Amino acid sequence: MKLGVILPSGDLRTSARQAEDAGLDSVFLGDHLMTGAPSLDSTVGLAVAAAVTTRIRIGLSVFVPAMRPLAWAAKQVASLQQVSGERLILGIGSGGGEAQFEAAGVPFAERGSRTDEALRLLPDLLAGKEVRIGDAAVELAPAVAVPPIWVGNRGRRVLQRVAEHGTGWFPSLLPPKDFAAGRRRLAGLGVTGPVIAVGATGALGEGEDLPTAADIGKGIADAYGAPLDRAISLPLTGSAGAVTERLVAYRDAGAAHVVIGLAGPRWADQVRVLGQVRALLAG
Structure with a gap:
């Protein structure tokens, strides 16, 4: 991944x-x-x-x-x-x-x-x-x-566009099970072997200054009208090991690339944690 x-x-x-x-x-x-x-x-x-x-x-x-x-x-x-x-x-x-x-x-x-x-x-x-x-x-x-052309977002029309034109699918803020369901729908449209990427968000590392999953999830719920419990389940937070475990579920569901928007302060520190996650996934 x-x-x-x-x-x-x-x-x-x-x-x-x-x-x-x-x-x-x-x-x-x-x-x-x-x-x-x-x-x-x-x-x-x-x-x-x-x-x-x-x-x-x-x-x-x-x-x-x-x-x-x-x-x-x-x-x-x-x-x-x-x-x-x-x-x-x-x-x-x-x-x-x-x-x-x-x-x-x-x-x-x-x-x-x-x-x-x-x-x-x-x-x-x-x-x-x-x-x-x-x-x-x-x-x-x-x-x-x-x-490479990755068609963003989700929904039937988006998946049809992937089938007709894209070399990849690029949905955001989906749990692994919904992501896997979209992959199965693509297979039903005859699409085999596309690059499938996921857009995610989170705050990586430790520290009281970093937003929690609840903090980030509330913002997702307010912005997109998603149920709060679902929104809170989406952010990636915590240590490199904890984030790696979350990303393995996406990898198992077929994700080849994950693109993360980082929330909160200390962006450079969070990027270093993301680099550690990259190394753990590769190992």
Whole structure:
């Protein structure tokens, strides 16, 4: 199992190097136009992370092409793949919230069809092939290797998109049993051997200053309307050994990659614990 981490806002250069030094496999950034909190453009932020690292994969968690003109979205992705030395993992989703689509000038009701179009056309756009977008013939250069495409979120339409277009499935905040059920549904759609990654959250290590599973779970319940008992069961907390035991359940359910958003203070210390988890899983 591979492990990644969501980069925090702030000094991306230092954070990306710390994640690579800890032995992690990937760093990710979310893609937001506006959330009420400061956030960097995802492709610019990951370009910074790529510039100061040499090995670690860089990932979009998740890119929302539906909020952009498709050719421009492809240009951003191709540029990031080029400058990173082909280390990109392209998570794609249709979320972002109605206010963000309004700010982008895109009807919220079109997000699904625009996401489907992006999944259908992006591989050829990135590969430098001529693509028809409306009445325009578009051929982008330089061409790049098409990165792994992980379709984000959950639900039947998402799984259908994985079956039709994706090389991976990237749900977030699912317990292992629900994750395994989604994997079985993919098998029923004829999808065998995709990369299946999980987005998770938690606070790793020891200390009274770190939030508890109950603290983080309440935030999940408030944000997503999830039942509180279910939400409290999701965060990964405690020592490297305790977190490793939790992740083994995901590995047994078929997860190949877990990407964790860390809550609370002492991000660098938590990343070092995550590196210990990575070593334990490898052993």
